[in-house]
Amino acid sequence: MSQFDRRQVMMGAAATALATGLPAHAAEARAELYKLFDAFFDEDLTDSPEQATNLGLDTGAHAGARSKLGDRSISGWIKDRAQPGQRVKRLKAIDRKALSGDDAVNYDTALFQYESRARAGVFDYGAVSRPYVLTQYYGAYSSTPSFLDTKHKIESAADAETYLARMAAFATVLDQESERFAADAAKGVIPADFMLDKAIAQLGKFRALPADKNVLVASLTRRGKPYGDYEGKASALLAGTVHPALDRQIEVLKAARAKATHDAGLNRLKDGDAYYAALLKIYTTTDMTADQVHRLGLEEGAEISAKMDAILKKRGLTQGSVGARVASLNTDPTQTYPNTDEGRAQMLAYCNQLIADLAPKLPQWFGVTPKTPVEVRRIPAYTEAGAAGGYYERPALDGSRPGAFYINLRDTADRPRWSLPTLTYHEAAPGHHFQLALVAESTLPRLRQNMGFSANTEGWALYAEQVAMEMGVYENDELGLLGMYQARLFRAARCVVDTGIHTKGWSREKAIAYMMETGGEPEGRITSEVERYCANPGQACSYKVGHTVWAKARERTKARLGAKFDIRRFHDAGLLVGPVPLTVLDRVLDGWAG
Known part of the structure; x- marks a missing residue:
């Protein structure tokens, strides 16, 4: 944290102490925590333009996200793996003992999020929370067309142009995922044969669609009509940029399919049990x-x-x-x-x-x-x-x-x-x-x-x-x-x-x-x-x-409160804290019940 940032936190902490009556040290820890949260969130939106759009936050400082897709390259993957551990260190610089109530819940939740992912990130393949880049269930080939069709708003000619930019970026992402998949395959990390068969079939089906039936073209043509004729531009991008990338990805999967086994268990991979x-x-x-x-x-x-x-x-x-x-x-x-x-x-x-x-x-x-x-x-x-x-x-x-x-x-x-x-x-x-x-x-x-x-x-x-x-x-x-x-x-x-x-x-x-x-x-x-x-x-x-865990928490709370138990208040207490690890949920509900 720079000296300037530290001065901002101290000023915010002083204001918090006056407003909440917290001791100065607790107010400072609280201010540091939420400044860090804001920094993490801003980093997340920068790293994932799709997330910015999904959340309706691709405006203002993140308006540039509307023409981009996230980095799926090998270097991007290395960065993704390192990030949770780095965030754990940044969180632990804050005095946890000075936090209480919702602030402690928020800290503990974030710490669990990043510590658990840091443990999974030591395994050098796949994604942090799953072992394969491409399967019948995961891959930009499946998620990006749906994302562009249902999440990317088209309410102006500028929106239509950013759609085209993302459509071009889709080909880059396909190639990045193909490169990562091939790198994993070289280490022996290959999905089971039936997973690859279905993924290859889905890719082939999507590749075979004529332009007017392909969702990438049809969605822009339909929604962009008030702002211009985009069918030709989208069709040209599909044929000249996206299709070749799809063809390359199909070939990468077919090459891996020749080496695939029918066994899908993680325990067949290096360090699979630990992963x-x-x-x-x-x-x-x-x-x-x-x-x-x-x-x-x-x-x-x-x-x-x-x-x-x-x-x-x-x-x-x-x-x-x-x-x-x-x-x-x-x-x-x-x-x-x-x-x-x-x-x-x-x-x-x-x-x-x-x-x-x-x-x-x-x-x-x-x-x-x-x-x-x-x-x-x-x-x-x-x-x-x-x-x-x-x-x-x-x-x-x-x-x-x-x-x-x-x-x-x-x-x-x-x-x-x-x-x-x-x-x-x-x-x-x-x-x-x-x-x-x-x-x-x-x-x-x-x-x-x-x-x-x-x-x-x-x-x-x-x-x-x-x-x-x-x-x-x-x-x-x-x-x-x-x-x-x-x-x-x-x-x-x-x-x-x-x-x-x-x-x-x-x-x-x-x-x-x-x-x-x-x-x-x-x-x-x-x-x-x-x-x-x-x-x-x-x-x-x-x-x-x-x-x-949810059912046991309710029974435990009913036993503790007896006639005072109110199912509405129990549900509100559990829901309004937001998604948290189960250990934190138990602590919140036990604290609510006294």
Whole structure:
């Protein structure tokens, strides 16, 4: 910190001390912390132009971000790996003992974020939080076209020109990722054969689209029409710049495919066991080992299966495993939608209606609810083959974009009607949307607003499925209740399968068979899910681990407060602190309960 910066902090600290009554040393530590937070956040926006646009902050000092994409080069990767450790040192220069209350929570949250990523960053391949640059699930080839179509605003000719600049930058990013992938492959870090097959197929499908059908061209042509004729410029860029980069990336993946094995476990890679342990730390925000997570999944799975068994027997389904009996319901004509655009529109309408029907019940369970609306949308068809079954996209921090629940409608048979309520409550209200829209509307430091902890957010969303059940939404919907238990069992099975693949030698086929036999979901959906765990090790374990911590915290708080316990205040306390590591969440909720 320069002498000038130090003088600014001291002046800010003096003002804080006067305004808050804090001792001067505490006020100084507080001022240093938030000055550092502002610096980190500004660095993040500079390093990731996409993030600046996603958050609606590509204006003012960051207006230049609108024509750029982030650096995916090898030198950029080296910088990314070093950054968390550097930030830990900068944080530790602040006196933690001088902080209290929200300031201590914010410090501890940031410290965990960077310490956990610094541990994962010592492994010289992939990305900090996943092992491969390119898979069927990750890569600019998939994310950037969707980003340009849905996030890059076009409200002027200047916006259309920055879109074109980003379209040109897309080719550079493709080549940067290809170079990194090839460098990793030379070290033996190669995705499994089935992952590469799907990634190559998706790249080929995107490459084969004629210009007028390619989202990069079609989006600019449609939205830029009031400001000029951009189809020709975009088509020329696609053919002359983007297509050659796609061709080069396809060739790089094909070269690696010749050396790929069918084994997807991280333990086959150098230091793979240690890397997986670091990823579990990032994603569960606990010190649980792979064996402990595996055992949790087995134990929770047995308990949930027993509840499902009881429901199935009441319906006269008594023969076969729970999974097999549940699977028999997937083809019930009253519970399936046509695999057509009309059927998909019906599914979207049903999910939106579920959100509307839940709204009158919410004030009995939550004191604070988000003002920002949530919409249900289809995952773009050009990415759905490798995408998850559903995901939530938080609103822009500037309020310009609502929250969105994206659902994969590649095959409507993957989502029978009775499974949709729980998915909707998880992704929208009272799940992800409640937590993350409240973050966007909060006065938390912007760095905190932009932090994510999978075990907290996914744990909350799984806990929210439980809350929806407690609201009575399944009182006259026994199949819907079965769907809720199936979803919970699915998360328990994830713990078993993810750890099984990466530490116990499970094959892709064994993992798929286990999940189908356990929960009865359709094979197509389960196959995509298992392949996702191969691409993003550890993350799938965060759901059930997080749910367990949220549920235990509630029971512990109820026991402590007795008749004084108010579910609305408990939920508000847990949500308004924002996403934090589970250890910090427990400390916050225990402190709130006294």
